[in-house]
Amino acid sequence: MTDLLALDFMRQALLAALMVGVAAPLVGVFLVQRRLSLIGDGMGHVALAGVAVGVLTGTAPVLTALVAAIGAAVAVEVIRARGRTNADVALAVMFYGGIAAGVVLISRSSSSTPANLTAYLFGAILTTSTGDLWVFATLAVLVLAVTFLLRPWLFAVANDEEYARATGLPVTALNVALSVLTAVTVVVSMRVVGLLLISALMILPNATAQLLGRSFASSVRWAVVVGVVCSVAGVVASFYAGTPSGGTIVLLAIAVFVAAATVVAIRSRYAAHRHRRAERHDHEHGTGCGHPVVAHGDHLDYVHDGHRHAPHQGHYDEHDAARHEAEKEAAPR
Structure with a gap:
C-alpha cells in the first residue's frame, strides 16, 4: 500500500474515488426512493455527447459533458411534468440519441478515438489529471452541500410526491434540483467508473443499505460507507490486478450486495426458527x-x-x- 501512495497519479485516483464514493450514494438514495434507479444511466448517455463535443472542439470535455447532462436533466423533468403517455418514449429517444451522437462525434475527432471512448464509457481513473481533480472536487462539494441543505424536502417529495405538493412544497423545482444533482454526479463520476456504469454506484450501495439499515438515516450512512469502501478498494484492486477501475468497483459493489443479502437471509431464517421454537414453548x-x-x-x-x-x-x-x-x-x- 505504501508503494501505491507514493505515486502521484494513484493519490489523485484515490481522492477522486473517495469523492465519488460519497456523492453518488447520497444522490442515489433519492432516486431509489422515487424508483428512478436508471435515470443516471440515461444521463450518462447524454453526457457522452457532451464529452464528444469537447473532444471535437478542443474544449474541456468535463465542462461540455456537464452542460449536456444538466440540459438533459431539465428536459427530463419538463417531459415528466407534462405527464403525457409518450414520455417514456421521448426519454428513450433523448438518451439513446445522446450515446449515438457521442459515438459519431468522437469518431470525427483526430485524437485516439478508441482510447477516448473507452476512457469515458468505462472509466480511466489513472488518467485523472490535477485539473480534472479540482473540477471534480468543486462539483462534489456542490453536490454534497445542496443535498445536505435540501435533504428534508427531497425526502418528502421522494416519499410521497402528491402529499408534498398538497403541503405547498415546490415539487417541480425540487425534482429539477434532484435531476441536476444527478447530472453533476454523473459528470463527477465519469472518469472513475465510466458513463455506462455510474448508475450502478448510485444504486448498489443504496440497495445494500436498505438491507442493513433500520431507518432512512441509518440507510444513508450505510450507503455512503459502502460507496466509499467499494470505490477506494476497487481502485486499489484494479491497480494491483491490472483491471479497469470502473468495472472493478461495480463488481465489488455487487459482491458486497450479494454478501449482505445472504447474511440477512440467513439471519431471517434463524430468527424465524427461534420464533417457531418460542411459539412451541410449553x-x-x-x-x-x-x-x-x-x-x-x-x-x-x-x-x-x-x-x-x-x-x-x-x-x-x-x-x-x-x-x-x-x-x-x-x-x-
Missing part, C-alpha cells in the same frame, strides 16, 4: 415460575434455556434486547 411463565425476569421496555422477559421469552397473544416471542432498542430508536416519534 412452559407457562409467571410469578414464581423459577426463571429469571428481565425488564424489557414496557414488558417483562423470562430467561429460559439461554433465551428470552415474552408472552404474546397465547404464545411466546423470542426477544433480542439490542434489536428492541434499535427498533424503538428508529420508530417515528
Whole structure:
C-alpha cells in the first residue's frame, strides 16, 4: 500500500474515488426512493455527447459533458411534468440519441478515438489529471452541500410526491434540483467508473443499505460507507490486478450486495426458527415460575434455556434486547 501512495497519479485516483464514493450514494438514495434507479444511466448517455463535443472542439470535455447532462436533466423533468403517455418514449429517444451522437462525434475527432471512448464509457481513473481533480472536487462539494441543505424536502417529495405538493412544497423545482444533482454526479463520476456504469454506484450501495439499515438515516450512512469502501478498494484492486477501475468497483459493489443479502437471509431464517421454537414453548411463565425476569421496555422477559421469552397473544416471542432498542430508536416519534 505504501508503494501505491507514493505515486502521484494513484493519490489523485484515490481522492477522486473517495469523492465519488460519497456523492453518488447520497444522490442515489433519492432516486431509489422515487424508483428512478436508471435515470443516471440515461444521463450518462447524454453526457457522452457532451464529452464528444469537447473532444471535437478542443474544449474541456468535463465542462461540455456537464452542460449536456444538466440540459438533459431539465428536459427530463419538463417531459415528466407534462405527464403525457409518450414520455417514456421521448426519454428513450433523448438518451439513446445522446450515446449515438457521442459515438459519431468522437469518431470525427483526430485524437485516439478508441482510447477516448473507452476512457469515458468505462472509466480511466489513472488518467485523472490535477485539473480534472479540482473540477471534480468543486462539483462534489456542490453536490454534497445542496443535498445536505435540501435533504428534508427531497425526502418528502421522494416519499410521497402528491402529499408534498398538497403541503405547498415546490415539487417541480425540487425534482429539477434532484435531476441536476444527478447530472453533476454523473459528470463527477465519469472518469472513475465510466458513463455506462455510474448508475450502478448510485444504486448498489443504496440497495445494500436498505438491507442493513433500520431507518432512512441509518440507510444513508450505510450507503455512503459502502460507496466509499467499494470505490477506494476497487481502485486499489484494479491497480494491483491490472483491471479497469470502473468495472472493478461495480463488481465489488455487487459482491458486497450479494454478501449482505445472504447474511440477512440467513439471519431471517434463524430468527424465524427461534420464533417457531418460542411459539412451541410449553412452559407457562409467571410469578414464581423459577426463571429469571428481565425488564424489557414496557414488558417483562423470562430467561429460559439461554433465551428470552415474552408472552404474546397465547404464545411466546423470542426477544433480542439490542434489536428492541434499535427498533424503538428508529420508530417515528
